[in-house]
Amino acid sequence: MRSLSADRLLEKLSRPELATLYTDLKAYAERALKEPMPSLSFRLYRQFSDTGERKAYEEAYFDRRGRLAAVAMLALDTARPDALQALEEMLWDVCGEYTWCLPAHLGTGEINQVDGNIDLFAAETVHMLAEIVNIHTERLDLLVIERVRSEAERRIFKPLYREQRKFHWQTADHNWSAVCGGCCGMAALLLLEDEFTLQESISHTVSCMNAFLSGYGEDGGCAEGIGYWVYGFGYYTYYAEMLREYSDGELDLLTGSKIAAIAAFPLRVHLSGGTYVNYSDSAEQEEIPSGLLSLLASRFGLQGDLPLHIPLFTDDSCHRWAHLLRNVMWSDPAVYGDEGAFRQAECGFIFQNLGWMIAKGSLDTPDTKRTNSTPLHVAISIKGGHNDEPHNHNDLGQFIIHCGGENILCDPGAGLYTQAYFAPGREQLFHISSSGHNVPLIEGKEQSSGRQAQAHVLEAKLAEDGGELNTTFDLTFAYPGAASLACYTRQFYWKMASGDSRNRAELRLIDRFQWKSRMVSLAERSSSVVSDSHAECSSVVERWMSRVQPEVVKCGNIRWQGVHGTVHMTYDANQWQVLTEGIDTVDHDNVPVKFYRTSLSWTGVIDETDVCIESSDLIETVCEVRFIIEPKMVETEVSMHE
Template sequence: MLQQLTFRQLKNALEETQHLPRTLYSEATSSDNWRRIREDVNYSEFWRALEKQAAELIESPVRSPLFTEFTLFGDTGNRAVFQTQRDHLYAGIHAFSMLAMTEDKQEWKSGLDNAIWNVCNEYTWVLPAHVGLYHNDYPNGIWDQPVPPRETVDLLSGMTAFTLAETVYLLKERLHPWVVHRVKEEIDKRIFQVYFNNPTPQNWELKTNNWPAVCSASIGATAIYMIEDSEKLAGMLWRVIGVLRNYFSGFDEQGATPEGPAYWQFGFSYFVYFAELLKERTHGQISLLSEEKVERIAQFPQFCMLTGGKVVNFSDSPDEVTLNTGLIQRLKQYVPSLQLPNEEYHLKPVPGNWLDSTRLMLWSSSQTESLASTGSDERVQEQIFTGNQWVISKVRDSRGGTTAFAAKGGHNEEPHNHNDLGHFIIHVDGQNILADLGLGLYTKQYFQPSYRYEMINAGSHGHSVPIIDGCRQGFGKSYRSEIVYSQISEDNVQIVMDLTKAYACLSLEGLTREFIWKRPINETPQLIITDKAIFTNRPESFQEVFISSVQPQETGSGRLQMNSVTLVYDPEQWELEIEHIFVDSQYKTGAPFYRIVLNRTQVEREIISEFRFEMSEMA
């Protein structure tokens, strides 16, 4: 319905239902639902942590971030100091609102009044890392100016407005009326006037990543809660829906996003939250989740889930992702074929996020057994996502173990991009053995291409791709791959990528990488990679790089064993180097990886390289 919806349909639906009795976020208005999740043993630890946090906030109120903490990002690129202090300040909204929904205690009501008042006192709800998004040279040319840049709406300001609007809607009678009035004033000033009263597009409206989903959905949800006039609301929501259509265009026809499963959840969940509120506001006349493409998008993380909590984590994604079971169960109402993940992939509710945690608990079934995975009887689950050029193949053995292969192409200016065309992952026994380093440490420098692609997380030298005559892959949309052949047969998955345009190498005339993933029944899988490079002149060097999460052991000439995966290569053609590297990310510090570098001993104008990755029997 998202693509076919007209403004007239939207306006009519809002007007026709304006005076009808309605309830928004109906699950949260039921005292029985709150009693259920408060007494659910699965959430006992969460509620204990919430009460402890509330007691600490009452005993020791949190100060606002300092000005020098706010400007630290501009001075050094560090964003963690401010964001940590900001999270402490905002924690009271989430903690006291959830507790107040379950029990009418004066200290929780007072705590919530104070928490909301403190947030309304903030200079801006926009993170320092996102200040100045309108500026052409962002993030440069902002922090050294005599006056601050104009206000914008970013992820956190949109989510803050959404949270406050929902909290006021549900707890209005328990809040001080001045606090309620203040919330309405601040949302109008910081969100509605900034977004709707100025025709200049927001920086994120032109993107197709998670930003347009989170920002526009949050603004739209806030408007549904705050705006009574149906005609005015229709105009506001029409702009929001236009942005969401653009967001949907970032998914290929098979539902894949180049941002991977972690950012899939972040962006798509907010679209779902907004869609369900709009459905309630229009008494079911507008159901955006009935869109045909929703089914394919909703199924994407199922392909990315492997075993042991691991996922296919190309781009800026951690290698372990948990999913909101409330979100998945709500999507199952529209996509019955959707499978619930195993326990190891279940997201736990966290005290610091009202929007996600309440929906996780309130949208999840009250029947514990229904949260168990339905599993799959299929021996093979696989897909070639031709639009975004991902291939994922998972093979189950007779004992239920999973071996998986994934590879990617695309272009090198994707959302949360890494220069990684032709890169791949092999997953065996709960480990991504041939691995992706994942996201780096989020600083100002990490999001500036001149620094980002020198960092091993994002640069092609930190991925399992060749280095051609000393050249790494370049950054930009012009650096791209093409799928020249792909086939899924009974025993094999075969895909050939042309990687010539991934490199700005003057002597390179052509480069292809062929993957043959052999997975015959009753045999252990193996992967064969063949690279063919043609040069106009004989290159000075040619290197193949493979990234491993476990220490390689030489078990023979031309054989490197990495737990249950063995790399086989021709030792006459290659000299081996192994680098032990430690990688910092947003989630881990000093994670160990191994960079396997094979240097071609003899380079010619035409080089053909073949590598075989053999899987041993799974235990």
């Protein structure tokens, strides 16, 4: 991208597969030409330090970035001098901002915290300005170009490369090192004329990239989830390609088995229909930049099962220039799978380092053989790991049941980012707490935070065809507050139907709770403080989360009716009492969303002949449930599930 010409970029934009993107882009740009740039006022800037509110400032901030990016593309057309003039005004305006950082990344936002500070978005800004100036260098006013260079020097190059200030992200093992380091490094390759400082920037950026890679194991799994894979590894890739071009291929950061495994991550966590495993702060429906996916497919020979989709400019609320430009330049329809064919990239995968397990398969429907239509895709995903991961949720033992492009038993994903979301006590928030996940409440205690809260894998076996997955976790250390708990294990048995009965899949889940010899009396238990009101007299409350409202079919049988598939759950109603409740919250974009939590409560009355099994000085409580996944159109008698 160092020598990208405006003519070549305009030619790329004219390709048929980019027509919808270009229409969306032009509409945004035309609006930007008619309206003044939104102001980043003092009052907006102060909101975060005063109230913890960050959305209003960030909406204005990202709208400004979006207008600049869209107008920069519109200005490629030499018949639009109005767009070029507007581009110069916008570049000048962004150069005059008090800070390129977000207030949420500046503490209280005082001057000493602003001067020389570099966060994700200051880095993204300098990169965007550098590439826009590079593309339009022959037509922009020289004073605008010099101002961009001057602000890049003052805000980025001087503190980072010349003064060599230390920033926390330089050694981070997550997306910050790749995004901050990569963006500043790309801007340096484009703007710096001092060869000594340029070489310093390369050494610095490669060090940041190595820190980023240290957060990945050899399995290529991203603990932050698919959304942050896009962010972190996306910018890693963008810098790597620019560096390879700059060095005529001598410096290539996209080599080796570990990099190949990281590149394959989105295909391995894709379940079907553009829906992904979304642990941590990721969304189920994630926009994978088509340029990034195409480049990686080309470099590593990847063949995926994703349908062709080139994200619209307005799909990204942050309007990131790096994704936009590379979607235009690199998108290749040939690397995508055929939506009408069943071509899952892999039938399953165990991320040994990450502690994630995924199995995928397909079910026949009444129409599959008759009309040769696509089978119904189903999948299961299970999460281990620990509770001190980047963007951590307290979710050890969490699992997802997927059917027909929909996560029917689901993960809540990211909540709205506020000051409280990253502050002490964050584990009390719904999206982060174990109360928002498919894991139990034990003796009124949720899972704890911290590295010591770890899932120990006792067994993990996956059949080559993905048709069977058996795994067992020891999750005892996730519940240090449960005083009477001696041991807690969670077992999963996943099996796809075979032969002529390929119209169902089954997941058996067995939770075993072993208690210490001294059992808490019912009176003592009822006097304890419990977060769920219905669990005050319970030793265990199992929870299942879904966006689909559950139906109690009959005693011991619950059904979730999805768009294309149905999930039935059977359980022992003699031992476990059921409760369903709706939970209203907002998602990461502040859009209202409703989850339904289904709870199974054990009353705490121990009948050793029925509920418990004595083993030496330990008493065991068992919760076994069975989930049957079927196509929606198949009406199966409840008796089949019993």
